[in-house]
Amino acid sequence: MSVPWFAFAHTVTPGIAAGAVAAFAVAGRVTAGSLRGIPMRKLRQDHLEELAVRVLRSGALVFFVGIVLFPFLFMISSSFKTRAEYLSDPLNLGFSISQPPAQLFNGYIEVLTRFNFGAYIFNSAIIALATVVVTLVPAILGAYAVTRLQFPGRKTLSKSILLIYMFPAIVLVIPLYSVFTQLGLRDTRLGLLIVYSAMTIPVALYMLRSYFQTLPRDLEEAALIDGLSRFGVILQITLPLSVPAIASVGLYVFMIAWNEFLFAFMFLDSPGIFTLSRGMIMLDDQEVPRQFLMAGATVITVPIMFLFFRFQRLLVGGLTAGGVKG
Numbered sequence: 001m002s003v004p005w006f007a008f009a010h011t012v013t014p015g016i017a018a019g020a021v022a023a024f025a026v027a028g029r030v031t032a033g034s035l036r037g038i039p040m041r042k043l044r045q046d047h048l049e050e051l052a053v054r055v056l057r058s059g060a061l062v063f064f065v066g067i068v069l070f071p072f073l074f075m076i077s078s079s080f081k082t083r084a085e086y087l088s089d090p091l092n093l094g095f096s097i098s099q100p101p102a103q104l105f106n107g108y109i110e111v112l113t114r115f116n117f118g119a120y121i122f123n124s125a126i127i128a129l130a131t132v133v134v135t136l137v138p139a140i141l142g143a144y145a146v147t148r149l150q151f152p153g154r155k156t157l158s159k160s161i162l163l164i165y166m167f168p169a170i171v172l173v174i175p176l177y178s179v180f181t182q183l184g185l186r187d188t189r190l191g192l193l194i195v196y197s198a199m200t201i202p203v204a205l206y207m208l209r210s211y212f213q214t215l216p217r218d219l220e221e222a223a224l225i226d227g228l229s230r231f232g233v234i235l236q237i238t239l240p241l242s243v244p245a246i247a248s249v250g251l252y253v254f255m256i257a258w259n260e261f262l263f264a265f266m267f268l269d270s271p272g273i274f275t276l277s278r279g280m281i282m283l284d285d286q287e288v289p290r291q292f293l294m295a296g297a298t299v300i301t302v303p304i305m306f307l308f309f310r311f312q313r314l315l316v317g318g319l320t321a322g323g324v325k326g
Contacts, residue, residue: 080105107289111295115292117276119272124258127196135197147209173262260277
């Protein structure tokens with residue numbers, strides 16, 4: 001039985017309107033940017049070449065941004081749809097806003113209650129925060145030692161910090177699975193914390209080392225002459241000057257631990273300690289409506305996106321500060 005087009009008018013319109021507004025806004029911005037500084041009355045060949053380069057560059061940018069944004073918008077819109085709306089037109093980015101809130105947010109209510117995603121959020125947050133703490137402490141001390149202290153093997157250690165990343169995670173997961181099973185660490189939060197810390201300490205140490213190299217040594221040497229201990233120098237001078245870098249590295253480590261899937265999938269068997277990425281497997285089932293899967297994916301994605309955009313300036317500033325000698 002065919003459904004009249006006006007039966008879904010209130011559903012299709014929001015998606016079409018939002019897409020049209022966004023398309024016109026982007027097109028207008030691209031056109032204005034491409035024509036800026038080019039005289040339209042006296043066009044020369046170099047003007048045409050510059051205009052072509054601008055149009056191609058802007059078009060490529062819009063194309064790749066669209067590739068990135070479409071799956072995210074599809075995920076968000078699908079999470080608010082009913083099963084009938086999703087099956088009738090899966091690619092439609094619109095959804096009905098006239099339905100009751102309980103029906104509109106049904107997918108999120110189901111994944112948080114029926115599929116226990118509230119506990120998964122708690123587990124992911126605890127493991128990610130603990131990974132940040134366990135990673136930053138040795139990374140800060142190690143980066144300071146590599147950049148400030150003289151000891152045998154210092155240059156070798158400095159050059160081999162990222163050696164662990166030569167081995168793919170899939171190569172390490174089988175022996176780690178065997179060792180952790182014998183030690184009783186598999187299917188525990190502690191085992192996952194150990195693995196995540198081992199994964200993130202090298203890159204955190206490398207990033208902080210690059211930043212510590214830009215810090216002036218004069219302040220630390222003056223504090224040592226005045227009688228301050230080396231540990232006191234780290235706490236009172238080095239750490240306050242390194243807050244942007246430490247915060248950016250901490251956020252980076254948090255995102256890695258929050259999104260990690262392979263080790264969580266291999267090591268965790270008890271639903272009570274599942275992380276969000278591990279819990280998503282429960283939604284990948286033919287009997288579970290697709291909007292529930294999209295709601296679960298949104299629950300995983302939105303907190304990280306919020307943190308990134310909220311602290312974007314701090315993250316970018318901390319990651320690039322070590323690139324300039326100061």
